[in-house]
Amino acid sequence: MQGEHFDSDTETEKMSAPSDSSSALSASVPIATTTFDLEKTTSSRPQGSRHEAALDRTITSAYDWTGPDDPDDPLNWSLAKKIYHTVIPGLQAFVVTFGSSVYTPSVPEVAKHFDVSLTVALLPLTVYVLGLGFGPTISAPISESWGRRAVYVWFFLPSLLFTMGAGFSNTFAGLVICRFLAGTVGSGTLAVGAGSNSDLWAPIHRAVASSIFLMAPFLGPALGPAVGGYVAMKMNWRWTQWLILFWGVLAYAITLPQKETYKRIILERRAKKLNVQGPPSLVPPGVNKLRFILVVTIARPLRMLFTESIVAFFSVYTAFNFSVLFGFFAAFPIVFRSPYPEIQIYHFNTGEAGLVFLGIGIGVVLGTLIAIATDRLIYRKKTLKRQAQGDFMPLLPEERLYAAMLGSCLLPIGLFWFAWTSRADVHWIVPVLGTIPFGIGNFLVFCSCILYLIDTYGPLYGASAAAANGLLRYALGAVFPLFTVQMYRAMGVAWATSLFGFVTVALLPIPWVLYKYGPRIRMRSAFTPGK
Template identity: 40%
Template sequence: MSTQRTLESQSITSGDYVSAEESIRTASVTDFEDALEGSHSNLPDDDGTETLQGDKTVNGDTESNTDHEPSNDSETTTEDVESGKRTIENTPLQPSRSNDEELDYHGSEEKGFFGNINDFSQIASRSRTNNLRLTRTETQGFHDELSRVITSASRKKITEEEEGAVDPSTLDWDSPDDPDNPTNWSPRKKWFSTMTVAFLCLVVSLGSSLYVCGVPDLMLEMGISQELGFAGLSLYLLGLSVGPIIAAPLSELIGRRPIYIVTLPLSMLFTMGVGLSPNIWTILVLRFFSGASASPCLAVASGSIVDVFLPNDVGLAMALFCLAPFMGPVLGPIIGGFVAENKGWKWTLWVNLMFAGALLPFVLMLPETYAPVILKKRAKSRQIKLQKPQVGLLKFLMIMLSITLVKPLQMLVVEPIVIVFSIYISFVFAILFGFFEAYPVIFRGVYRMSLGISGLTFIGIGVGLFLGTIFYLLLNARCFYKKHDDGFVGMKDKDGNPLPPTPESRLLSGKYGALALPVSLFWLAWTSRESIHWIVPVLAGVPFGFSLILIFFTVVTYFSMSYPPLSLASALAANNLARYTIAAAFPLFTVQMYDKLGIDWATSLFAFVAIGLVPVPWIFEYYGESLRKRSKFGFDAEQKEDSSMA
């Protein structure tokens, strides 16, 4: 049987986040448990028929949904379960990938000011109706795809003891208004969960730059070189890159909440160990484990957000969440400079512990948001007998590690889209961490600022990050999701015809970021001198922060619209791994580069590289579609694989 591939909802993952990281982030890679919601969609029904999303099979005959007029109403079916009844809401029709790789949409859609879908966790499942209804969370596309992989890997037969047991993947909510469903929580509860995990990511990223402020004092106390002192930052960043590889599979088994509750106190213990260390070698080892133990939240947090918001509500929440991991490194020098100047390097770590400790009670109050875990726990409380997992723990972890580690490494080698965009965002991200060394050279060396005052110069970058986020949301509302006079919401061509959303259409924000980046770097390079007021190079940070966040949003959006859920999780994991690994290297040579080349030419060197990367959005606008069609990880490849298996 053949059917058109439905574009499912996806999320940021693995690590950023995403991160989101998650997914980021997170499409997140953090969205599975042995009970997979929707996994029965591609499995034979009890009567031997097979139900595929987008088609209906009745008595062995396939009836394609696309042959009928779309209905505005959802169909509701009631199934008997041992404990009673459960109601499943079937969203009418989904957009399907057509031959020219564009989404076919019919009708219009009512959206909020910030757009119906967070572009950086596209693409949500939609119904092809006059008033589109979005009833699936962003993580369900990942669930369905992973369920297919797990099912194909399983060869386990149901034993006689399990014949009367319920498959955990078929568990569903009692009704569309089930209060246990995270999407039905009150706005207050949703935003409490969202802001808690966002601040958690901010505290984790804050730990990277707070330490840097204490390096000068650490050098004097322990008699070490500057490079060795900054190695503590590099090892922390390496820890942030590897943590999500382990956290993602665990979150699929035990849910989101245990990850937060365990990893935050663990990272606090390692941070305390750094402050109590008697030598630099102990500091370096503990800094790595501090980053590795803190990083799981970057992979899981984006999943927590899309668990509670439907696609039409998630845009603003995800934008604020993505801003948090970037604001942490910027706030570090602003706070840490005064702390290190007045109290010494150890107090930068104690302040980090204070932030984490203040957040800990809110983390402990976090509710579980992952639907399969909630449903399974509720089923057990109702004395429903559940089948054992079809795949053993070891097999499951192997599958997840292939998604979060093996496949990302492969994509970084053979996939042009992932290679180029990962290099691009990694370069910009690495410059941010290089500024931790460059800014003191400029503002303490040239303008004779104190350690504390020089940290305030990062405010310019922070302002740019906020402006970039606002600009992106406005671009969504005024361009990508503009509401026209005829009620249609979306993009139209000059003749007034609706334009289907494509990955290339979302490169617009990246073009602005690509142009702003070299401008900011040349601005900083040639205004950092005593004859020019210090506010001028400080203001150069505004377009830098603006470009950083816009390029990040663009990269994640393009990935999200180019790959199916499992490949998306791997692409975001590859991006996260490359971003933190490259960023870890920059602090080790930035000071030497500025000493040898001078402030003007060292910063100009970054600017020249940025100029070389400016054409990237335009190149992908022209060649992106052909690259996606040739990709062995994209929708075309997946459709061919499904056709060959049909």
């Protein structure tokens, strides 16, 4: 290639990674310079000055925390302040993902209103989910340049405005476009929420906050139809968008008083206030900034998805599980509302059919509690035991897989349970109860997967691996509802759901195999720390 040349992997290996970054870009972008700039700054003043010590402290404070008790470090904030800043990404993530599914009970009304087929009427759902997958490629660089708060404030508000546009749409094309844009800009919190938790909590205390945040992308879609069903039945489809807007405005009002938590941005502002040079640029000297961002946020995750076996297999696993959840948005109305003559089972109304998603919601909550308990009883206990013996090395990443191994067994149990009990001669509560182990397993596999990827690839490449996982997860999730109706009508409820179950059985060995052979696989990786 002529002109400027930049190889992301070669260059970043020569640079040290930030220790506190977890967003899609922050955990992947290295610090490009060393203490040379600090030495250059301090050497420019007369030696022996009586202000020398004070100047040293001033300049150093613009490069790093002044010590473990630095009051500007979010780790040292009060418990109430940390909880408040932890709630913000979880609340926004819940509203954004709730917005994906609250629309689904009104699909028949939308189809009739705009004179389109039921499959076409699902497009506002699928493009919204697609936006959730691609949006982080925009929001992650914004987070690096202007901080976490900028994403929560600048991205969430336009999402609400596009939601308002969707509610006022008088054409189907306008509805689809507004929903896609609402999902795209609203997904910013999904990209940087984990980074905020890393800013606020030390690793040994981070599991609870991370589990609660990771719960939002599953709990939101599960509760959406439960609420949207009665809204669509009592009002009309536009009120599903007004409902998103109402909760979104409330979440946005709670967001506004927050402070910045990202270390580099805090230090930059401190340096500006002290009128000294701040932290070095994230972009290596001589490298085009736009190209560097594109490499880090898009090219590297895609490369890891196709070249790293750990990323590929776990991403396919979690993406399929997540897609089945979104496929149920089209399947559950077939089972419980029976709109097609060939499938007559329970004959619920729109509101009642939406309530069956609460089974998955209960499963997600139980999965969160199990994930926290697993961390406390196994991972944290082993860590404290090693530290008591003077060994402060982190545990192997495979210690994160216990929850996934449990979840991998629960997924097919829940799917086969639902498949073969969804019959007119079986009470409706029985298949609904089958969705609980599915919800537990889905969350456990996902939560364990993300922690395993971050522990495996470290702060430098861990977020790129997680970004690859998210991109595939939402891309497949957007597609599944489009063929689920046809599949269930052609195969029937039992065999269509069983097909999903058979796939989860085929994918079940992944966490077990990684637990046994993960260390060998990691040794061959070009992206693990030290390579």
